[in-house]
Amino acid sequence: MPSRSELDLLYQIGSQLAPAIHQAQNWSYDVPHAQYEASLWPPHDVGGQPDAPVRYEEKEEEQWELDTYVTCEVLAWKGVWNAEERRRRGNNDIGLSLYYDFPYYGRWVLCAARMLVDKNHVSLLELLEKIAEVKVVRPATRPPTSMSATWFA
Numbered sequence: 001m002p003s004r005s006e007l008d009l010l011y012q013i014g015s016q017l018a019p020a021i022h023q024a025q026n027w028s029y030d031v032p033h034a035q036y037e038a039s040l041w042p043p044h045d046v047g048g049q050p051d052a053p054v055r056y057e058e059k060e061e062e063q064w065e066l067d068t069y070v071t072c073e074v075l076a077w078k079g080v081w082n083a084e085e086r087r088r089r090g091n092n093d094i095g096l097s098l099y100y101d102f103p104y105y106g107r108w109v110l111c112a113a114r115m116l117v118d119k120n121h122v123s124l125l126e127l128l129e130k131i132a133e134v135k136v137v138r139p140a141t142r143p144p145t146s147m148s149a150t151w152f153a
């Protein structure tokens with residue numbers, strides 16, 4: 001089990017392997033041990049890592065979570081993205097801060113927005129205009145509970 005400082009080093013090395021900032025590698029059959037270790041500890045894979053106990057809560061999904069799920073499934077049915085793009089690159093490979101700060105379906109929303117813009121289904125300006133329109137029509141009903149709520153503000 002790596003220590004916090006060792007894990008940080010693995011994340012730094014692993015970040016160089018991410019598709020968004022990929023650096024071309026001319027790897028021979030001998031892969032440096034640090035790069036091998038980094039590939040085993042992606043930032044979203046927190047299983048088995050030491051951390052504080054997490055309280056499990058049984059909860060009903062909120063309406064926005066259900067809407068997000070359906071929207072993302074429809075995007076897949078329409079061929080806008082595949083499961084790998086959504087699950088791995090979209091929901092998980094967003095960096096530690098965003099991964100830990102967003103709720104589960106919040107990452108789905110972020111992923112869908114990024115994918116629609118990246119694949120030119122909507123422009124960034126169109127997306128920002130729609131976000132502003134929705135904010136006027138439907139203001140937030142509760143105060144933000146974390147930084148993620150202010151990230152889109």
